[in-house]
Amino acid sequence: MFKKLQASWNKKGLKDRKYEFLFEPYDGDEIVVFDTETTGLNPKIDNIVSIGAIKIKGNKILTNDSFHILVIQDRAISSESIKIHQIRNCDITEGMPIKEAIDNFLDFIGNRKLAGYYLEFDIAMINRYLKPMYGIKLPNQQEEVSAIYYDKKIARIPQGNIDLRFDTIMNELSIPKLQGHDALNDATMTAMMYLKLKYSKQKLN
Amino acid sequence: MIELLEKLGDYPPFSLLDNVAFSKIDASSVVAYYTGETVLVDIGQSFDKIFVIIKGSVASYNSNDEMIDIYHEHDTFGGIAYLKSLPVESKFIVHEELICYEIPTSTFAELCNDYHSFRDYFFHSLAQKVDNIKTKQEFSSMGDLMIARVERTLLHSVCIVPAKTLVTVALKQSIEYSSSVILVDNSNGYGIVTDTNLRKYILLEDNSSTAIGDVQTTPIVSIKEDELLFNVLMLMTQQSIKHLPVVNDSNEILGILELIDVVSFFSSQTHLITAQIENSTSLESLILVSKKVIIIIDALHSKGVKTRYIAKLISGINKKIYAKLFGFIAPAEWHNKSALILLGSEGREEQILRTDQDNAIIFEDSFNPLDINEVTNSFIKALDEIGYPRCKGEVMMINPKWHQNLSKYKEMIDDWIENQSSDSMMDMAIFFDSLCVAGNAKLYIRLRDSLISGVKSHPIILKHFAKSIESFDEALGIFSTFSTKKGHKNEIDIKKTALFPLIHGVRSLSLEFGIVHTNTFERIKELNNIGFLSREDALEMIESLEVINTIRLHSALKQQQLGDEITNFVSLSNMGKMQRDVLKDALKTISHFKKLLKYHFQLSMVS
Numbered sequence: 153m154f155k156k157l158q159a160s161w162n163k164k165g166l167k168d169r170k171y172e173f174l175f176e177p178y179d180g181d182e183i184v185v186f187d188t189e190t191t192g193l194n195p196k197i198d199n200i201v202s203i204g205a206i207k208i209k210g211n212k213i214l215t216n217d218s219f220h221i222l223v224i225q226d227r228a229i230s231s232e233s234i235k236i237h238q239i240r241n242c243d244i245t246e247g248m249p250i251k252e253a254i255d256n257f258l259d260f261i262g263n264r265k266l267a268g269y270y271l272e273f274d275i276a277m278i279n280r281y282l283k284p285m286y287g288i289k290l291p292n293q294q295e296e297v298s299a300i301y302y303d304k305k306i307a308r309i310p311q312g313n314i315d316l317r318f319d320t321i322m323n324e325l326s327i328p329k330l331q332g333h334d335a336l337n338d339a340t341m342t343a344m345m346y347l348k349l350k351y352s353k354q355k356l357n
Numbered sequence: 358m359i360e361l362l363e364k365l366g367d368y369p370p371f372s373l374l375d376n377v378a379f380s381k382i383d384a385s386s387v388v389a390y391y392t393g394e395t396v397l398v399d400i401g402q403s404f405d406k407i408f409v410i411i412k413g414s415v416a417s418y419n420s421n422d423e424m425i426d427i428y429h430e431h432d433t434f435g436g437i438a439y440l441k442s443l444p445v446e447s448k449f450i451v452h453e454e455l456i457c458y459e460i461p462t463s464t465f466a467e468l469c470n471d472y473h474s475f476r477d478y479f480f481h482s483l484a485q486k487v488d489n490i491k492t493k494q495e496f497s498s499m500g501d502l503m504i505a506r507v508e509r510t511l512l513h514s515v516c517i518v519p520a521k522t523l524v525t526v527a528l529k530q531s532i533e534y535s536s537s538v539i540l541v542d543n544s545n546g547y548g549i550v551t552d553t554n555l556r557k558y559i560l561l562e563d564n565s566s567t568a569i570g571d572v573q574t575t576p577i578v579s580i581k582e583d584e585l586l587f588n589v590l591m592l593m594t595q596q597s598i599k600h601l602p603v604v605n606d607s608n609e610i611l612g613i614l615e616l617i618d619v620v621s622f623f624s625s626q627t628h629l630i631t632a633q634i635e636n637s638t639s640l641e642s643l644i645l646v647s648k649k650v651i652i653i654i655d656a657l658h659s660k661g662v663k664t665r666y667i668a669k670l671i672s673g674i675n676k677k678i679y680a681k682l683f684g685f686i687a688p689a690e691w692h693n694k695s696a697l698i699l700l701g702s703e704g705r706e707e708q709i710l711r712t713d714q715d716n717a718i719i720f721e722d723s724f725n726p727l728d729i730n731e732v733t734n735s736f737i738k739a740l741d742e743i744g745y746p747r748c749k750g751e752v753m754m755i756n757p758k759w760h761q762n763l764s765k766y767k768e769m770i771d772d773w774i775e776n777q778s779s780d781s782m783m784d785m786a787i788f789f790d791s792l793c794v795a796g797n798a799k800l801y802i803r804l805r806d807s808l809i810s811g812v813k814s815h816p817i818i819l820k821h822f823a824k825s826i827e828s829f830d831e832a833l834g835i836f837s838t839f840s841t842k843k844g845h846k847n848e849i850d851i852k853k854t855a856l857f858p859l860i861h862g863v864r865s866l867s868l869e870f871g872i873v874h875t876n877t878f879e880r881i882k883e884l885n886n887i888g889f890l891s892r893e894d895a896l897e898m899i900e901s902l903e904v905i906n907t908i909r910l911h912s913a914l915k916q917q918q919l920g921d922e923i924t925n926f927v928s929l930s931n932m933g934k935m936q937r938d939v940l941k942d943a944l945k946t947i948s949h950f951k952k953l954l955k956y957h958f959q960l961s962m963v964s
Contacts, residue, residue: 211389211390211391212387212388212389212390212459213387213388213389213390214387215361215362215383215386215387215388215458216383216384216385216386216387326412327412327456328361328411328412328456330360330361331360334360337360337361340360340361340388343388344388344390344456347390347456348390348454348456351390351392352392352454353392353393
């Protein structure tokens with residue numbers, strides 16, 4: 153009830169009717185896993201450097217329908233964050249302005265459910281632009297991958313301290329490692345986690 | 358393109374593709390996840406996509422629910438079935454949770470059409486796959502083998518002229534010296550003039566007064582006398598130097614080393630050793646030369662020479678060593694009245710590394726020398742010194758069992774046939790693989806023929822003889838679980854599971870048909886000649902034997918390099934995907950052959 157109210161409140165803010173489809177109920181069987189690389193960890197002041205997203209349909213990751221965009225920065229990326237994601241200033245001369253990137257991203261995800269690792273952060277990053285642009289927050293359904301992992305794990309060790317680090321989950325689920333801190337690779341790895349957590353009959357240790 | 362896909366290109370057959378192909382795969386493929394036990398494709402269905410495993414494994418089962426193959430990371434399946442447009446004859450089931458690519462058959466067909474080497478990969482015969490591995494090994498480490506050094510005998514005379522000399526004068530002088538390059542003596546060092554420099558000289562507009570110093574390359578690259586020849590070869594090939602001046606410690610030019618000589622030196626090493634063995638005049642010099650044999654094996658293998666030929670070369674050399682030793686050590690009266698034979702793998706001429714001393718002596722009935730112990734002992738000592746390990750089973754001429762006269766040996770053979778114990782069968786196998794290398798060969802032939810005729814008149818013995826091919830686990834069964842023996846994770850005992858059944862099976866058949874060749878390759882060919890084996894089967898068996906020997910040698914050399922004990926365990930995890938594939942194919946052939954033998958000798962009826 154409260155959620156519904158929140159959703160309609162959110163929708164009221166929508167400035168551009170073009171994006172009304174985001175609020176339609178979704179009746180397909182696809183999910184979008186996405187990840188952002190940013191200039192820092194504060195969604196209030198930091199910027200998006202790149203967005204990677206990939207669709208999941210049933211038990212398949214649609215690598216043939218993936219999304220990877222670099223964003224042109226209006227200020228130089230700090231050397232600290234370059235060290236993390238290894239996207240240098242010179243690497244994003246070919247990117248696109250953030251507004252265009254957000255539009256493309258909305259077209260890609262549509263009204264599908266979103267999934268990700270520490271999704272809250274990535275959603276907040278997107279919302280930081282979405283709010284001033286269209287007056288809304290992402291209305292899509294959301295599913296946190298580390299939470300699915302947590303639920304499976306806590307069932308086995310109720311009093312346990314559960315390590316939710318990305319690499320720990322990767323190892324535990326024995327997911328092939330890709331070069332990290334690339335938004336599309338991270339999204340792909342997260343998608344593999346998602347499938348394994350959703351479908352595997354194997355018990356976690 | 359996502360990185361997952363880029364990694365695909367690290368392994369054959371996808372390594373044969375380019376970026377255009379990858380963007381096609383990228384635009385059409387998906388990554389799929391399946392839980393264990395999922396049936397991917399069932400018997401009678403056809404592949405509508407090609408699977409490439411990212412993680413996990415898939416097993417295939419035939420209609421009797423026997424596991425026939427298992428596919429691991431980086432393996433591709435569905436390709437052949439699709440290309441041959443055959444309905445699937447086996448069921449593909451997820452063995453261990455699977456993450457895989459699915460490439461639509463339409464994309465796959467397009468790739469096969471555009472990239473023939475990619476397509477051919479799926480049709481490669483075992484032999485071609487092996488050749489691929491061989492080419493790869495050529496680049497692998499050369500080991501500690503190339504210990505030969507630059508010797509003066511290899512050098513060419515050199516023509517040295519002052520820098521001011523006219524080119525035409527210098528050239529005349531070099532012809533007199535018959536040297537292919539000219540060295541230029543500058544005040545501050547040497548320069549060199551080769552054909553390349555002269556080409557430029559010819560093109561000069563006015564070259565009548567050009568001095569040699571004007572066309573030289575300076576300074577020169579030179580090496581010291583006594584440099585390792587292997588380093589020289591590396592230097593010359595890396596810097597594309599064809600003529601290399603060699604200097605002594607005080608930097609005086611000794612002569613020119615030419616690339617062609619270095620290369621031919623390496624290839625003629627074996628001939629050199631054979632000649633040195635032939636010409637050795639004392640026991641000491643013979644032992645010295647013989648020690649070089651092991652170095653050669655290394656060298657030949659890293660050059661990608663087939664193990665079959667290595668074995669032939671090595672056994673050729675070994676035979677010479679034995680014959681020469683016999684000449685030095687055995688007293689003159691022995692020479693006509695006894696025969697020196699090699700048994701087991703030496704008799705089959707299949708030893709690819711130094712193998713044990715397996716030897717015996719047969720005496721004429723009337724000949725009972727008093728110095729037996731003395732002579733055989735010094736013989737074995739000489740072999741020790743060369744570096745042949747002693748035979749653990751004591752099949753050596755110092756053992757009274759293996760130095761007897763002809764009639765005693767015949768009694769022993771009769772005894773083998775009569776009591777059929779496993780020890781007897783083992784002795785019989787060792788003896789049936791023997792080869793006479795010195796002395797009076799007629800003695801040996803008489804003995805061998807009496808074994809063959811003995812078996813002919815008691816054919817039942819063959820079942821007992823062949824039975825031991827069943828003593829070890831099925832190789833493919835082991836393969837599917839990848840590890841069975843404790844302490845040998847991801848390793849298989851290649852001798853027990855693969856080599857032994859093949860060699861012993863062929864040996865049993867040869868004994869039955871009275872084939873006198875001892876070499877397994879020759880025996881297989883003979884089994885084909887007499888019509889027992891089809892040509893295809895024979896070829897496949899020869900290829901399999903070659904594969905297994907290569908893998909075994911490769912592994913043994915590696916263990917040797919690491920200073921580990923040489924075992925028959927071969928690590929599967931260190932093996933490249935291609936090698937694993939080839940080994941799998943070979944093991945399948947052997948398993949097939951074992952079934953044939955079981956039926957032929959009716960082994961299920963022997964207890």
